[in-house]
Amino acid sequence: MTNEVPRFPFRSLRDWIVFLEQNDQLRRNKKEVNLRYDLGYISKVTADTGGPALIHENIYGYPDWKIFCDGLTTFQRKAWALGLPLETLAASLAGVIQSGNLIKPVLVDTGPCKEVKIFGDNIDLTNIPIPYTGKYDNPPYITAGISTIMDLDTGWHNIAIRRFQLKGKQRLCDLIVSYQHEGKIFAKYVRAGKPMPIAIVIGADPLFYLLSQMPAEDNVSEWDYWGAFTGEPLQVVKCETNELLVPAQAEIVIEGFVDPLKREFEGPFSEFPGYYSGCYYLPVVDVRAVTMRKDAIYYYLYMGKEPSEGHSMAHLMYSAQILKQLKQLVPEVRDVNVLSTWSFTTAVTVDRRAKREGLIKKLAMAAKAIQAGALIKNLLVFDDNVDIRSLSDIIWSFSVKFQPARDFLAIPNTIGAELDPSEPSLGHGPGVSSFGVFDCTEAGPPYDEPFRREVALPPKSDKALEVLRDLGLNG
Numbered sequence: 001m002t003n004e005v006p007r008f009p010f011r012s013l014r015d016w017i018v019f020l021e022q023n024d025q026l027r028r029n030k031k032e033v034n035l036r037y038d039l040g041y042i043s044k045v046t047a048d049t050g051g052p053a054l055i056h057e058n059i060y061g062y063p064d065w066k067i068f069c070d071g072l073t074t075f076q077r078k079a080w081a082l083g084l085p086l087e088t089l090a091a092s093l094a095g096v097i098q099s100g101n102l103i104k105p106v107l108v109d110t111g112p113c114k115e116v117k118i119f120g121d122n123i124d125l126t127n128i129p130i131p132y133t134g135k136y137d138n139p140p141y142i143t144a145g146i147s148t149i150m151d152l153d154t155g156w157h158n159i160a161i162r163r164f165q166l167k168g169k170q171r172l173c174d175l176i177v178s179y180q181h182e183g184k185i186f187a188k189y190v191r192a193g194k195p196m197p198i199a200i201v202i203g204a205d206p207l208f209y210l211l212s213q214m215p216a217e218d219n220v221s222e223w224d225y226w227g228a229f230t231g232e233p234l235q236v237v238k239c240e241t242n243e244l245l246v247p248a249q250a251e252i253v254i255e256g257f258v259d260p261l262k263r264e265f266e267g268p269f270s271e272f273p274g275y276y277s278g279c280y281y282l283p284v285v286d287v288r289a290v291t292m293r294k295d296a297i298y299y300y301l302y303m304g305k306e307p308s309e310g311h312s313m314a315h316l317m318y319s320a321q322i323l324k325q326l327k328q329l330v331p332e333v334r335d336v337n338v339l340s341t342w343s344f345t346t347a348v349t350v351d352r353r354a355k356r357e358g359l360i361k362k363l364a365m366a367a368k369a370i371q372a373g374a375l376i377k378n379l380l381v382f383d384d385n386v387d388i389r390s391l392s393d394i395i396w397s398f399s400v401k402f403q404p405a406r407d408f409l410a411i412p413n414t415i416g417a418e419l420d421p422s423e424p425s426l427g428h429g430p431g432v433s434s435f436g437v438f439d440c441t442e443a444g445p446p447y448d449e450p451f452r453r454e455v456a457l458p459p460k461s462d463k464a465l466e467v468l469r470d471l472g473l474n475g
Contacts, residue, residue: 008083009230012112012249013203013297016071016081017055025077026053034060035140039067039131040270043302046070047309053077055297062129069300071206073309078316081206083229090319090337090389096228097320098327102220103227105234111248117240118290124169125287128252131300134270139166141269143310144299145200145254146212147174148244152188152196157221157245159212161301161310164200164285165266172285173266174198174258177418179374179431181218186258186283195257197242198285203251203299208234213310214317215372217325241288251296255289262286272314272342274305275421306341318343318372325370330363334384339394344420345378347388355383355441361409364437368414375417380438385455398440401451407439 005022006015020026033039033056046054046069053071072078079086084093130140142164150157158181165173177183189196201208207229211222226234236245241255260283267279301310315338322343323336335349348367350359360381367373380398387393402408416423416433423433442451460475468475 008080009207009232010081010205011235012205013068013251013299014249016206017053017068017297019080020053020071020077023080024052026055026071027051029054029056030058032058032060033067035062035129035131037132039069039300040133040302040304043069043300044304044308047073047302047307047312050074059129064295065129065298067129067131067298067300068203069302070309072209073307073312075316077206078210078312081210083207089316090335093316093320094323094335097214097225097324099228101228102224103231103233104221104224105226105236105245107245108235108237108248111235111237111250112293113246113248113250113253114237114291115294116290116292116296119240119288121170123287123290125166125172125254125290126169129298130166133303134268134276136268136276137270141165141303142172142200142202143301143303144209145202146204146209147182148199148201148246149182149185149196150244151185151219152192152194154219156219157223158182158185159201159208159222161209161212162200163269163271163303165269165282167264167266167284170287171264172200172254172256172287173264173282174285175266175280176258176283177431179415181371184218189258190260193260195259195286197239197244198256198258199239199242199244199246200254200256200285201246201250201252202254203297204247205249208247210313210317213314214321215374216321217371239289240291251299252290252292254285254287255291256285256287258283258285270304271419272303272306272308272310273344273417273419273421274341277419311342314338314342315340319346321372322346322367322370322376325372326363326366329366329369330359332359333363335388337388339380342417343373343375344417345380346373346376347380347382347394349382349384349386349388350441352383352385352441355444357444360437360439360441364409364411364435368411368435374415376435377416377420377433378436378438380440383441386440398438401442402438402440403443406443406447409437409439411435411437 010016056067147162235248263281266282268276271277414435416431418431
């Protein structure tokens with residue numbers, strides 16, 4: 001038994017909680033909270049203010065449970081979870097993602113997620129404290145459940161956070177989007193007339209959560225990147241009722257099968273674009289087993305209008321994966337930063353020395369061709385001397401370099417997000433959206449005379465730097 005404070009890599013949610021508490025980044029709430037009325041608003045304010053991670057220890061109606069939330073809302077906490085320096089987080093993250101040093105998980109005999117096993121008619125999902133998020137969410141949703149599924153032909157495992165509406169003691173509804181990996185895999189089971197095995201992981205380590213929000217390429221398992229960051233394989237165990245693998249250190253695992261034909265009415269839900277989704281007939285998960293730790297901690301993600309922990313995770317990880325996939329098609333790309341709404345609005349920089357006629361259109365086509373770029377609706381392209389993590393730099397460059405009649409490209413009827421409230425196809429099948437490209441790079445001849453005069457900045461002197469240092473300011 002050791003009292004040593006956990007360090008990266010964090011192998012469980014509990015290691016992460018201890019680390020956050022030791023670094024004054026976690027608060028324990030002992031006041032009673034109600035699943036329907038309290039948790040969503042508390043979490044939203046925490047995200048709005050960059051507050052600490054929270055553990056709620058007094059849940060009305062669930063005296064033996066604790067709920068954890070908001071662990072990954074700040075850049076510092078994400079940097080810790082990834083094992084990367086905060087000062088160079090974006091560049092360091094991109095370096096690991098592009099390295100290709102993936103390590104597959106290692107199968108172990110058992111783990112803490114197997115301490116309690118419940119099967120068949122003994123399962124009652126209402127015994128788990130599943131919070132409501134939005135005012136009109138009814139019944140509640142599992143919002144931090146990481147869907148784990150396997151390709152019928154290849155055995156490729158795919159993981160991603162999905163929304164799961166509670167439909168009964170042993171039933172959930174699953175929003176499966178046709179053009180995403182889960183939709184492509186589920187379609188194979190439907191064509192074969194077979195139920196799709198699924199495992200829903202709740203309460204994994206923080207790196208696993210971040211990786212679940214990364215849109216990797218086809219046939220690449222996101223959890224292989226766990227080894228790229230840590231230098232060691234993720235430990236997994238086999239499910240009780242199917243062949244799926246799940247993290248051995250998870251808090252809760254819900255096992256089931258998605259029926260290829262059964263549908264139930266689902267919705268509304270306070271979704272990531274910040275509005276309620278519609279109501280749909282969605283596939284049903286028939287739950288066959290629940291395994292968990294003896295004193296399992298439930299993980300909750302507030303969902304709705306950003307900012308939120310979910311948005312914070314997705315924006316960072318989407319940026320890195322879009323950059324990786326985009327550079328393979330357009331080598332002139334230098335950086336990517338998702339600005340809003342799961343990549344709806346994304347900024348890209350290109351090598352200004354390599355810019356040529358047609359490059360921006362090539363970049364636009366590539367952005368919609370890659371797996372990670374499917375949701376991009378507004379693509380803002382900048383020169384590589386623009387800091388696309390600085391809102392003032394973005395607005396300045398947009399204001400002085402962009403001409404709407406010359407520098408805007410609109411492409412109708414591209415793949416978009418089914419949940420985008422602005423889409424005319426909302427509620428009528430796969431998302432169809434227009435795609436806008438904003439060329440905010442310096443114009444070429446004959447429009448380039450002002451830009452050849454360079455950006456207007458004051459000279460930098462040794463004396464000025466000395467004064468700034470004395471004032472405690474970075475020059």
